[in-house]
Amino acid sequence: MKTSNDSASCRHCRLPIQACQCSALFQRTLLQKNLLQESLHELPIEIELCTHPQEWQKDTNTGNWLQLQSAQIHRHRWHRKEPQTPPANAVLLYPGEDAIELSEYAKDHPIDSLWVVDASWQLSHKMIKQSPWLQSMPKVMLDIEKLPASQYQLRRNQKSLCTYESVVYALQALSSNSDNLHTMWDIFHTMQHAYLKSR
Numbered sequence: 001m002k003t004s005n006d007s008a009s010c011r012h013c014r015l016p017i018q019a020c021q022c023s024a025l026f027q028r029t030l031l032q033k034n035l036l037q038e039s040l041h042e043l044p045i046e047i048e049l050c051t052h053p054q055e056w057q058k059d060t061n062t063g064n065w066l067q068l069q070s071a072q073i074h075r076h077r078w079h080r081k082e083p084q085t086p087p088a089n090a091v092l093l094y095p096g097e098d099a100i101e102l103s104e105y106a107k108d109h110p111i112d113s114l115w116v117v118d119a120s121w122q123l124s125h126k127m128i129k130q131s132p133w134l135q136s137m138p139k140v141m142l143d144i145e146k147l148p149a150s151q152y153q154l155r156r157n158q159k160s161l162c163t164y165e166s167v168v169y170a171l172q173a174l175s176s177n178s179d180n181l182h183t184m185w186d187i188f189h190t191m192q193h194a195y196l197k198s199r
């Protein structure tokens with residue numbers, strides 16, 4: 001039987017070493033993250049992923065793939081007790097009755113950072129309920145009706161957009177330049193393909 005200890009995994013993307021695409025996809029950012037803190041992608045805002053501890057080390061976590069690409073994408077390990085005041089002009093990407101469609105919100109309000117809860121729907125609901133600092137941010141959402149169905153295939157029971165897709169669609173709603181986004185989609189499909197092949 002194959003266990004996760006059978007082969008070494010890449011410390012960046014967590015794929016088995018033989019399936020790792022990092023040197024082709026991320027070499028520049030990984031070097032720069034260490035040396036210069038520059039980005040492969042210039043993003044219109046900072047992306048703050050608030051990741052549930054259960055997701056943190058999962059090799060199917062797509063938030064991890066995002067943060068390999070840009071020094072403007074940060075990953076925070078969520079803790080309910082963490083006293084954290086949201087920075088100015090921060091918004092939370094989370095659907096609900098009190099959420100405003102992102103591009104509509106951006107017309108009237110400056111946005112410096114987009115916070116994204118990186119967890120299953122069930123867990124993210126709990127995380128927000130338990131974190132006053134997350135609740136205190138204005139909520140924005142994607143116009144899901146106008147977006148294609150999720151292409152994420154790594155978790156059988158997931159039908160909604162994964163974190164990676166949500167973030168790229170959010171960037172799409174905010175940016176006029178879509179060149180970066182093509183590259184981000186290419187990376188998403190390459191990573192997913194490499195992962196599926198490694199199984």
Ligand SMILES: [Zn+2]
Pocket residue numbers: 010011012013014015020021022023
């Ligand atoms: Zn890798």
